[in-house]
Amino acid sequence: MRTSLCxxxxxxxxxxxxxxxxxxxxxxxxxxxxxxxxxxxxxDAAELDAVxxxxxxxxxxxxYGVDIVMPSKxxxxxxxxxxTKLIPDSHRSFVDKTLVELGVPPLPDETGEREGVLGWLHSxxxxxxxxxxxxxxxxxxxxxxxxxVDVIEQAHGRGVPVxxxxxxxxxxxxxxxxxxxxxxxxxxEAGGHTGEIASMVLVPxxxxxxxxxxxxxxxxxxxxxxxxxxxxxxxxxxxWMGSFWLATEEYLQTMTGSVAMQRALVxxxxxxxxxxxxxxxxxxxxxxTRWTEAWAAPDAPEPLPMPLQNxxxxxxxxxxxxxxxxxxxxxxxxxxxxxxxxxxxxADVLGDLVREYGETVARLNGA
Amino acid sequence: MRTSLCxxxxxxxxxxxxxxxxxxxxxxxxxxxxxxxxxxxxxDAAELDAVxxxxxxxxxxxxYGVDIVMPSKxxxxxxxxxxTKLIPDSHRSFVDKTLVELGVPPLPDETGEREGVLGWLHSxxxxxxxxxxxxxxxxxxxxxxxxxVDVIEQAHGRGVPVxxxxxxxxxxxxxxxxxxxxxxxxxxEAGGHTGEIASMVLVPxxxxxxxxxxxxxxxxxxxxxxxxxxxxxxxxxxxWMGSFWLATEEYLQTMTGSVAMQRALVxxxxxxxxxxxxxxxxxxxxxxTRWTEAWAAPDAPEPLPMPLQNxxxxxxxxxxxxxxxxxxxxxxxxxxxxxxxxxxxxADVLGDLVREYGETVARLNGA
Numbered sequence: 001m002r003t004s005l006c007x008x009x010x011x012x013x014x015x016x017x018x019x020x021x022x023x024x025x026x027x028x029x030x031x032x033x034x035x036x037x038x039x040x041x042x043x044d045a046a047e048l049d050a051v052x053x054x055x056x057x058x059x060x061x062x063x064y065g066v067d068i069v070m071p072s073k074x075x076x077x078x079x080x081x082x083x084t085k086l087i088p089d090s091h092r093s094f095v096d097k098t099l100v101e102l103g104v105p106p107l108p109d110e111t112g113e114r115e116g117v118l119g120w121l122h123s124x125x126x127x128x129x130x131x132x133x134x135x136x137x138x139x140x141x142x143x144x145x146x147x148x149v150d151v152i153e154q155a156h157g158r159g160v161p162v163x164x165x166x167x168x169x170x171x172x173x174x175x176x177x178x179x180x181x182x183x184x185x186x187x188x189e190a191g192g193h194t195g196e197i198a199s200m201v202l203v204p205x206x207x208x209x210x211x212x213x214x215x216x217x218x219x220x221x222x223x224x225x226x227x228x229x230x231x232x233x234x235x236x237x238x239x240w241m242g243s244f245w246l247a248t249e250e251y252l253q254t255m256t257g258s259v260a261m262q263r264a265l266v267x268x269x270x271x272x273x274x275x276x277x278x279x280x281x282x283x284x285x286x287x288x289t290r291w292t293e294a295w296a297a298p299d300a301p302e303p304l305p306m307p308l309q310n311x312x313x314x315x316x317x318x319x320x321x322x323x324x325x326x327x328x329x330x331x332x333x334x335x336x337x338x339x340x341x342x343x344x345x346x347a348d349v350l351g352d353l354v355r356e357y358g359e360t361v362a363r364l365n366g367a
Numbered sequence: 368m369r370t371s372l373c374x375x376x377x378x379x380x381x382x383x384x385x386x387x388x389x390x391x392x393x394x395x396x397x398x399x400x401x402x403x404x405x406x407x408x409x410x411d412a413a414e415l416d417a418v419x420x421x422x423x424x425x426x427x428x429x430x431y432g433v434d435i436v437m438p439s440k441x442x443x444x445x446x447x448x449x450x451t452k453l454i455p456d457s458h459r460s461f462v463d464k465t466l467v468e469l470g471v472p473p474l475p476d477e478t479g480e481r482e483g484v485l486g487w488l489h490s491x492x493x494x495x496x497x498x499x500x501x502x503x504x505x506x507x508x509x510x511x512x513x514x515x516v517d518v519i520e521q522a523h524g525r526g527v528p529v530x531x532x533x534x535x536x537x538x539x540x541x542x543x544x545x546x547x548x549x550x551x552x553x554x555x556e557a558g559g560h561t562g563e564i565a566s567m568v569l570v571p572x573x574x575x576x577x578x579x580x581x582x583x584x585x586x587x588x589x590x591x592x593x594x595x596x597x598x599x600x601x602x603x604x605x606x607w608m609g610s611f612w613l614a615t616e617e618y619l620q621t622m623t624g625s626v627a628m629q630r631a632l633v634x635x636x637x638x639x640x641x642x643x644x645x646x647x648x649x650x651x652x653x654x655x656t657r658w659t660e661a662w663a664a665p666d667a668p669e670p671l672p673m674p675l676q677n678x679x680x681x682x683x684x685x686x687x688x689x690x691x692x693x694x695x696x697x698x699x700x701x702x703x704x705x706x707x708x709x710x711x712x713x714a715d716v717l718g719d720l721v722r723e724y725g726e727t728v729a730r731l732n733g734a
Contacts, residue, residue: 189565197637198556198565200588201702221567230597335568
């Protein structure tokens with residue numbers, strides 16, 4: 001399972017693993033893939049700096065990358081306080097009422113402050129880039145497409161390539177025109193922010209549109225060697241996996257208290273996801289639970305635009321997390337959740353994928 | 368590109384091509400695939416009999432199959448006249464008003480009669496099976512899952528295997544339990560009736576659920592050799608293609624007056640489809656045009672259940688077809704429409720697919 005991407009990224013397998021957990025990211029890198037740490041949860045750049053310092057010590061000298069969330073157009077923004085004023089009271093009431101109905105208790109140390117995740121803000125994402133470039137990162141990926149051109153140039157100045165997610169071929173072309181080095185073709189079936197075109201159609205379309213200028217990684221629906229082989233058959237130079245690492249042992253080391261969430265994922269089928277704007281304001285695929293169902297009810301308000309929707313629900317997310325009820329999880333995950341049937345070490349996931357990839361190519365040779 | 372399916376079906380390539388056109392079906396069979404003629408458009412069994420007689424003369428002795436539309440549970444039904452009474456006047460008014468707004472004129476020989484397509488009715492589908500079994504067919508496929516068990520037994524009694532479409536693994540298991548011989552795993556990206564799980568996730572899931580008992584064909588998103596190789600990598604024993612044949616020269620031989628429709632397909636991108644209940648009452652993916660947009664408007668009524676919705680719109684379909692306006696097409700097609708960039712002979716489509724399949728497997732061997 002070697003492609004040109006292995007040499008470019010300095011990895012053994014062309015498998016990029018996106019995760020908010022540094023323990024998972026480091027384990028992916030140690031196992032021969034490229035661990036890509038999601039930065040959006042770090043409101044404080046100093047905290048990210050410390051975690052990347054930990055990564056430097058724990059990847060065994062193997063390469064790793066980071067993932068930021070930065071729109072190419074600089075949006076209006078303000079402090080968290082300014083923004084929260086834009087959230088209608090009726091939306092707040094709906095969230096409060098829904099949490100009561102779902103049996104989600106307040107946090108024990110409820111303070112009334114609701115800062116939320118600020119990593120969606122442009123200024124915070126820029127601070128992530130500044131900090132990350134002080135570490136020996138091998139990739140900066142942007143979950144919202146092309147970062148601003150000056151950020152791309154900043155990364156290139158340090159010799160760090162930039163990847164961007166795309167859900168349409170026209171977006172991929174724009175990314176590469178902007179100087180992006182790799183395109184992650186993210187299909188409909190993927191977890192988190194996702195478009196409407198499924199991987200089977202999207203991947204070859206993006207490869208045909210930009211493949212001669214930039215390698216393409218396939219994202220969405222990949223959790224096995226057969227799926228990785230399918231992605232490479234479609235023309236991808238590698239795969240990008242996010243959801244699958246949520247059901248690993250290492251995930252719990254960072255995200256303590258996620259046992260209930262993992263149980264919900266392990267029990268879910270591929271039908272148990274929903275694409276909705278309730279997580280961030282943009283369409284994202286989540287695990288279908290009583291929380292997502294409440295937002296789909298006739299009395300539910302329309303989700304707010306990014307970044308307001310996440311500010312609205314981030315405190316609810318904390319309460320939901322603390323409640324540890326598998327039926328009220330709020331978690332981005334792809335349709336591959338149906339294949340996540342137990343919690344395993346990262347190295348086992350990657351090892352099984354590579355082994356099955358080899359078996360699949362051998363089988364195709366007989367066909 | 369050989370799998371066990373080739374021997375079972377007596378074909379050179381494990382490619383089943385579903386089409387309502389006998390000219391396309393015969394050309395697929397002659398080119399080494401299995402042409403599968405859709406029967407739903409035949410209200411009169413004698414007409415189907417004549418067309419299958421033509422197939423017998425024009426497939427060069429190569430095998431072919433038929434596709435029926437028959438729910439496993441026998442639904443309430445009556446004559447077309449009984450059923451049309453169940454259609455609310457408000458729905459009729461909406462259709463009439465919309466056609467005027469879209470500039471679709473009445474038919475020149477407008478009679479006021481609106482028989483519609485009756486092939487959705489159980490009794491009519493049974494007459495299709497009776498007729499088809501008098502011909503040397505090699506497969507009966509059912510677009511709505513398992514046919515009734517007695518129909519499966521009737522086919523087996525004549526030595527004809529039965530295939531059934533499935534959009535979920537649990538449906539596939541039920542089909543095989545009922546005696547179905549092949550499962551067509553139809554992903555979200557497919558045209559026509561389709562579920563929510565994309566091919567990348569669905570195909571291996573169905574293979575793991577029933578693959579030891581029944582070969583699985585992958586449907587949805589397949590129009591090239593890379594996609595066929597991906598399908599086989601995912602564990603499928605073959606592919607099932609429907610949309611792609613709509614942009615063939617042979618299609619026009621049966622479906623005269625489809626030039627405008629073909630132009631709309633050739634110009635469409637993979638984003639230009641929509642999954643909606645407006646065609647039959649069950650979710651089906653259609654080309655996105657001014658017709659589908661009208662049904663998505665806030666003032667549009669909810670589509671009726673099957674078979675009423677098709678009775679409601681079938682006359683409109685005739686008017687739309689006659690109007691020959693590429694912006695007001697009503698046509699089931701999958702996301703692969705983005706790859707349908709010109710009208711070609713069937714043999715070229717299949718030849719290119721087989722050639723690219725070989726190149727893809729060779730490329731994977733180097734990876």
